[in-house]
Amino acid sequence: MAFVCPVDRLPLSNDLKCPKGHAYRVVDGIYDFLQQEPKSNDILEKVAPLYEDVWAPLGFLITGKATYSSVLRDVASHSSGREFLDVGTGPGKIFEYVKCENCYGLDISLKFLRILKERRPRVIAVRGDAVSLPFGDESFDGVTSMFVIHMFPDPSKPVSEISRVLKRNGKCTMGVLTRRGRIAELLSKWWKLELRPESFYVGISERFELKTSSIRQMGPWSLINCVKTSG
Ligand SMILES: [Zn+2]
Numbered sequence: 001m002a003f004v005c006p007v008d009r010l011p012l013s014n015d016l017k018c019p020k021g022h023a024y025r026v027v028d029g030i031y032d033f034l035q036q037e038p039k040s041n042d043i044l045e046k047v048a049p050l051y052e053d054v055w056a057p058l059g060f061l062i063t064g065k066a067t068y069s070s071v072l073r074d075v076a077s078h079s080s081g082r083e084f085l086d087v088g089t090g091p092g093k094i095f096e097y098v099k100c101e102n103c104y105g106l107d108i109s110l111k112f113l114r115i116l117k118e119r120r121p122r123v124i125a126v127r128g129d130a131v132s133l134p135f136g137d138e139s140f141d142g143v144t145s146m147f148v149i150h151m152f153p154d155p156s157k158p159v160s161e162i163s164r165v166l167k168r169n170g171k172c173t174m175g176v177l178t179r180r181g182r183i184a185e186l187l188s189k190w191w192k193l194e195l196r197p198e199s200f201y202v203g204i205s206e207r208f209e210l211k212t213s214s215i216r217q218m219g220p221w222s223l224i225n226c227v228k229t230s231g
Helices: 042-046 048-064 068-080 110-119 156-165 183-193 198-207
Strands: 025-027 031-032 083-087 102-107 125-127 140-146 166-177 210-218 221-228
Touching: 031 110, 042 140, 048 068, 048 110, 048 221, 068 140, 068 166, 068 210, 068 221, 083 156, 102 110, 102 166, 140 156, 156 166, 156 198, 156 210, 166 183, 198 210, 198 221
Parallel strands: 031 125, 083 102, 083 140, 102 125, 140 166
Antiparallel strands: 025 031, 166 221, 210 221
16 A cells, blocks of 8 residues: 555655655654644643553543443454554554554654554554545545544544545444533533534534444443445
């Protein structure tokens, strides 16, 4: 699978140069498609080394009353695939569960991606933006995005990109925070997020040819399993 330019989607040369002059690089084994530094999420970056072992499991147990590992196992059983991408992968815990041959993990944080490279060297680490993925159309058999999409002001952008890079009949799972209960309200205030109902996420998925096959609810969290239907 070859990378494309995230600006214009033209194929890149082996040294990551676009015919229109955009150029990207590899930093410490990480493919870097961000041309400028993102606004850093200080809290998240500070907890990065402990994120997958402490913060995510603990936070999930308290708010969703389910174990993080059981959730990731569930996600992997639906959306594993030979060519596989996790969007907003953080340190890439999902790759302990997913079965894939060519495994890609994308995030905007170099700090998280360095942890991913160190702990899971077989995963191809990519720094990029979920609203313009550096992959060609119909590249993946499976795509997941866990607890990321609800953080975007316009969640339809990352959802349309997930659909674009999925092959027909490819599977995806999106884990999102939904408008359900008191905990959802607390979390959305804390993270300064707009809370949306689960039906909103199902609706935008269907708009981009991602048909919902099943949903698992855990507290305010929803795991939406989809299949990309033919256009
Ligand atoms: Zn370009």
